[in-house]
Amino acid sequence: MTELRGKTELRSSIELRGKTELRGKTEHPCISVVVPFYNSERTLAACIESLLAQEDCPAPYEIILVDNRSSDTSATIVQGYPEVISLSESTPGAYAARNTAIQHASAPVIAFTDADCVVDSDWLRSILAGLREPQTAVLVGHCRYPTTASLALRWLGAYENARTDYVISRCAAAHHFAYCNNMAVRASLFDELGPFETWQRAGDSEFVHRLAVRRPDLRMAYRPSMKITHLEFEHARQRAQRLRLYTGTNSQIETFRELSAAQRLGVLLHLLRSYRTVA
Numbered sequence: 001m002t003e004l005r006g007k008t009e010l011r012s013s014i015e016l017r018g019k020t021e022l023r024g025k026t027e028h029p030c031i032s033v034v035v036p037f038y039n040s041e042r043t044l045a046a047c048i049e050s051l052l053a054q055e056d057c058p059a060p061y062e063i064i065l066v067d068n069r070s071s072d073t074s075a076t077i078v079q080g081y082p083e084v085i086s087l088s089e090s091t092p093g094a095y096a097a098r099n100t101a102i103q104h105a106s107a108p109v110i111a112f113t114d115a116d117c118v119v120d121s122d123w124l125r126s127i128l129a130g131l132r133e134p135q136t137a138v139l140v141g142h143c144r145y146p147t148t149a150s151l152a153l154r155w156l157g158a159y160e161n162a163r164t165d166y167v168i169s170r171c172a173a174a175h176h177f178a179y180c181n182n183m184a185v186r187a188s189l190f191d192e193l194g195p196f197e198t199w200q201r202a203g204d205s206e207f208v209h210r211l212a213v214r215r216p217d218l219r220m221a222y223r224p225s226m227k228i229t230h231l232e233f234e235h236a237r238q239r240a241q242r243l244r245l246y247t248g249t250n251s252q253i254e255t256f257r258e259l260s261a262a263q264r265l266g267v268l269l270h271l272l273r274s275y276r277t278v279a
Helices: 044-052 074-079 094-104 123-130 151-170 187-193 203-214 236-252 261-278
Strands: 031-037 061-067 085-088 109-113 117-119 136-144 182-186 219-230
Touching: 031 044, 031 094, 031 123, 044 061, 044 074, 044 117, 061 074, 061 094, 074 085, 085 094, 094 109, 109 123, 109 187, 123 136, 123 219, 136 151, 136 203, 151 219, 151 236, 151 261, 182 187, 182 219, 187 203
Parallel strands: 031 061, 031 109, 061 085, 136 219
Antiparallel strands: 109 182, 117 219, 136 182
């Protein structure tokens, strides 16, 4: 297991939370990493191992895992890692579990990923670098699929990343969205704006819309070096079905607007330009 290193200051607004004695609690962490899990025994250990294997993180970080009523061996897997903080949340839903973790987080930055994801070894370092600009309040990163995934799924993943980059850098806030499998937020925003909506989906996107309305002086950014691998899907059809569900749930957000046909064409052109640049 990787040793967690360095020192930084705690945000003052959570001093009371720091009094709770929890297994795996890190003193003065720079980032609190939050991972909800539900029946995730197939991928959970790989997720935890990737979080413990972070390289060149300049300060200690804490890892908070929240069991959302698992009935498999997931909780037993977590117990094998004394370095992490283990919590439970009985209210069904990943956003309820994330909100529980936020209440116990003690760092000025909260990073989110999912139990079916593994993060790159420089993930936390990339997050800290991306938040050096004080006006940047939320980061979302680059999501890819395993090398064993179908070619169609890997192309779909490339399109999704191009879409995120295009929307956040070029489109109005009404089109913005977020995803908690690869996201980082300044912790003070949860104190100011409140927790995630405990919807089945789109609570992350609702949060960035709330941010745009109440704190238009702050910004969100897409950070391509902040990379994770999403292990859940192997085929494009599976992922496309999930994306259609997101389209429906985004309608819950009063200020959300889907991309126009011209904007979707802009995403495709942006994808092609990025591939030409790499080539």
